[in-house]
Amino acid sequence: MLLKLILLCLYALLLFILAMIIETVAWYDSYLTSKLLSPVSQSVRQLKLFLDSRGLSYTKVIEKSELIELIGDSGSPSEGELIEAGLALSEDQPQHTNFTGSSHFYELVEDTKDSIWIVQVVYSEKHKLLLDNTWNELGKKVTQFGVRTGIYDCSIYYRYRTIDI
Secondary structure, eight states, X not given: OHHHHHHHHHHHHHHHHHHHHHHHHHHHHHHHHXXXXXXXXXXXXXXXXXXXXXXXXXXXXXXXXXXXXXHHHHOOXXXXXXXXXXXXXXXXXXXXXXXXXXXXXXXXXXXXXXXXXXEEEESSGGGOSSOHHHXXXXXXXXXXXXXXXXXXXXXXSHHHHTOOO
16 A cells, blocks of 8 residues: 555656656747847837737837837737748848938938948949948848948949049
């Protein structure tokens, strides 16, 4: 009788340990798949699309910090939610902004002052400071920290073509 009681206790202890292991694995797996992304590293457009996907209104919001506050109030975004909303950036190709003119440059970089920029000024295709592969690698590395990249092509402006380097 004592042997049956000891075996029953060992069986219950084994089931308890097994259940704890399974629960720990499930918790760790859910932690890895739903790790939180920083809204600060997202662009204003991406934040607005995310708020749209959650059905939240941002009509009276002007600043990026207010958008971030709205997202924070509604709960932190997970990677899965951003993928569903179509906001996850491709790991292969970073998003570069091609500036179409000085007004476009001032609008995005100077006037908003909502993020940090690295801008490559290109005089012509032959006179690029960085090759395309190098620029893409740099873009991949800095976008992880919320730094945005852009290319300002001066070759489309006639007054800049007369300068020869």
